[in-house]
Amino acid sequence: MARGTSTSRLVYLAVFAALLALTVVTVLVSYVDLGLGNVVVALLIASVKASLVALFFMHLKGESRLMWGFALIPIVFLSLIIFGTLVDTMLR
Amino acid sequence: MEGAERIASNRNGRGYLAERGWRSWAFTLDHKRIGAMYLWTTIFFFLVGGVFALLLRLELLSPQARYFSNHTYNVFFTLHGSMMIFLFIIPAIPSGLGNFFIPLQLGARDVAFPRLNLASYWVFAAGFLVVIGSLVAPMDTGWTFYTPYSAKSAAAVTTLSLGIFLLGMSSILTGLNFIVTIHKLRAPGMTWYRMPLFLWGMYATSIIQVIATPVVGVTFLLLAAERVFGVGFFDPSKGGDPVLFQHFFWFYSHPVVYVMILPAMGIVSEVIPVFSRKPIFGYKAIAWSSMAIALGGFLVWGHHMFTSGMSPLANTIFSLMTFFVAVPTAVKVFNWTATLYKGSITFEAPMLYALTFIFLFIVGGLTGPFLGALATNVQLHDTYFVVAHFHYTMMGGTVMGFFAGLHYWFPKMTGRMLNEKVARTAWALIFVGFNVTFFTMFIVGVRGMPRRYAEYLPKFQVENVVSTIGSAVLALGILVMCWNLLQGLRKGAPAPANPWRALTLEWKAASPPETENFHEIPVVTEGPYGYGIPKA
Amino acid sequence: MATGSRRRETAMSVPATEHHDPAVAFEAAKLGVWTFLATEVLLFGALFTAYTVFRMKYPEMFRVEHAKLDRVLGAVNTVVLITSSLVVVLGVDAIKRGKARLLEAYFGATILLAGVFLCVKYAEYAAKFHHGLYPRTNLFFSLYFVMTGLHGIHVLAGMGLLSYVIVLSRRGRLSEAWHTPAEMSGLYWHFVDLVWIYLFPLLYLIG
Secondary structure, eight states, X not given: OOOOOHHHHHHHHHHHHHHHXXXXXXXXXXXXXOTHHHHHHHHHHHHHHHHHIIIIISOOTXXXXXXXXXXXXXXXXXXXXXHHHHHHHTOX | OHHHHHHHHSTTTTGGGOOOSHHHHHTOOOHHHHHHHHHHHHHHHHHHHHHHHHHHHHHTTSSSOOSSOHHHHHHHHHHXXXXXXXXXXXXXXXXXXXXXXXXXXXXXXXXXXXXXXXXXXXXXXXXXXXXXXXXXXXXXXXXXXXXXXXXXXXXXXXXXXXXXXXXXXXXXXXXXXXXXXXXXXXXXXXXXXXXXXXXXXXXXXXXXXXXHHHHHHHHHHHHHHHHHHOOXXXXXXXXXXXXXXXXHHHHHHHHHHHHHHHHHHHHHXXXXXXXXXXXXXXXXXXXXXXXXXXXXXXGOGGGGOTTTTOOHHHHHHHHHHHHHHHHHHHHHHHHHHHHHTTOOOOOOHHHHHHHHHHHHHHHHHHHHHHHHSHHHHHHHTTBXXXXXXXXXXXXXXXXXXXXXXXXXXHHHHHSBOOOHHHHHHHHHHHHHHHHHHHHHHHHHHHTTOBSSOSOOOGGGXXXXXXXXXXXXXXXXXXXXXXXXXXXXXXXXOBOOSOTTOOOSGGGGSOSSOBTTBOSBOOOOOSOSXXXXXXXX | OBOOSOOOOOSSOOOOOOTTOHHHHHHHHHHHXXXXXXXXXXHHXXXXXXXXXXXXXXXXXXXXXXXXXXXXXXXXXXXXXXHHHHHHHHHHHHHHTXXXXXXXXXXXXXXXXXXXXXXXXXXXXXXXXXXXXXXXXXXXXXXXXXXXXXXXXXXXXHHHHHHHHHHHXXXXXXXXXXXXXXXXXXXXXXXXXXXXXXXXXXXXXXX
């Protein structure tokens, strides 16, 4: 178990600042019409934010490979259900 | 001698059963008691579901709807299917035998989260109470609850949806508990490759429970939302898609058949070596085939939907994947057979049921590809061929595996031996009755008899009469088996710690085990299938 | 109850010791929570699937309808949740240093922020109803209400969980040595934040 240190508190604040900044960016970008680009940018920014939360707030950084597996494998199955359903609904 | 010491130490022979009073059961944290409660509950629902089956078979004696209205018949097959699937076959081995034996086989004192375990039972109880409550206006959709009918039906859909949601939550909690238990609570020296194969099967099962069940939970939430809030995901008049319901439903319900079969296969992998006095052939292949089945099972859900109007590409992909998923199962069958080869085989009841599993599951399994092939599926979908296929796999497979486990582990759970002669008699009735009941269904299915109808064309009557006679024999066999189990509970001969001379860790505990399972946590130095191998 | 003898590590993994070893118990709790979060990924995942299916089927309808959502309020809620995530992790950090009162303060603040989130959501829902936009109105709003509704229920549950941790701390049960419930609740809370991080752009921002 990592002990709480002032370093980790600084890291948390830095991550928080990044999350706020990214939120501002994603909101601003949404006012610009980029067509399909809006979707890509929005999801990309969301994924960066999610990664920051997972890595630093949820302490995935520094966790065992087992924990990483438990964190990432559900996403694989999520992709599966989305993809499998779309292969049907988009191509009828 | 070790055996005598162990029996003597377990509190006048009653072990974990010593403490009495309803509170010692209702608030227990002992995985063995929780497992026992699940066993009693699930076997009860097996019998109730069986009664509905007998009523169906009664009606099917004649081509017209003679005893019940069409609507009543539809309610009966809905209840039969739903009870059997949600209240018996999904929880029975995992939450019943699994709860009892996973910690024992691991050499642990309990599961990782004992309070969560108790919670899972009471959530299960809440679930079945709510489901029973919904019977004031029972569903007649079949256990698959397809929209649009289920969304518009006058039945108590919302109540039932809540009940099934609770049952799903119970399943998730159990799976979660087992995953962590197997990762973290193995005895010293028990590496993954020294675990009994039942545990590999249970681990793979738990992964499926954890990943698939939430999807069906949301599906039923959405069904309720459709009725209560007018949400339109599955409603074509609102731009929704009824086939979307099927995607969500089967994303869970196909993998769940592997939740049903993997634990039973695990039991077979335990029983075969013991009663052939031979090490299991291909341990790693069997272990990893469980994982392959679990993963592969997630790739094929569309094969229940070939005639629902899916895109041709989706049809093709799902069909192809369906053929692949048969491979790891075949691996198991070949390995079990190789284990039997030149073994010193005896035919006690557990072995009879395990061998029955292999035989009947092969039949059921081989009829799968007929359904997985697109062209033949068009002919066979929604016919009795499908009904026969899944009864051969689920009853010929899982239920026989469950019976094998019950008979194998009965001495350990209860401290008593079963009457072997009566057990074999029951087995014989069950075996004959099962095949007479269900094999005829392949025949009428191919000849075009549709499922879920109270009425049928007169040309199918002979087979239906034969099938009903078979169901009576099957029912008799099950009753004899249940009677034998009850008699064993009351008056069975005292069981030694290890009546089958097996090598997995549960047999090191007393019969029945002490509450703490083991006096000392065992240290493991080798795998559990070293039968006939001289110690160095 | 005696423990087993010395463990031998092998290539496959480390076998575990007894049930009551605190290090094992903590790792087990963490594994349990991540497993639970896996189920939540699939729970919301089915809704994300429905979202994807219908967005691709009715792009024009989504474009028109999503404009009826208040981007600013959505952004405010995003900031509120992100802040609550920071506050929670500072609370866990506090108890790791043995500061129980600080933990209670931080977790209390988190609950307050969660309350703000729900109030904003309430205001949004009320405004939608006022304009005749209900779950049954069209598929976009079906998705909006179901997804944010389910998320809101999780926020509420999280508030309950965090309150329970505060109660434990007030009873002196948490310390530098043992604070598993705090850390595990934190994990859950961050997941609730994670879901919103995706819900916000998908519902409010993408045109």
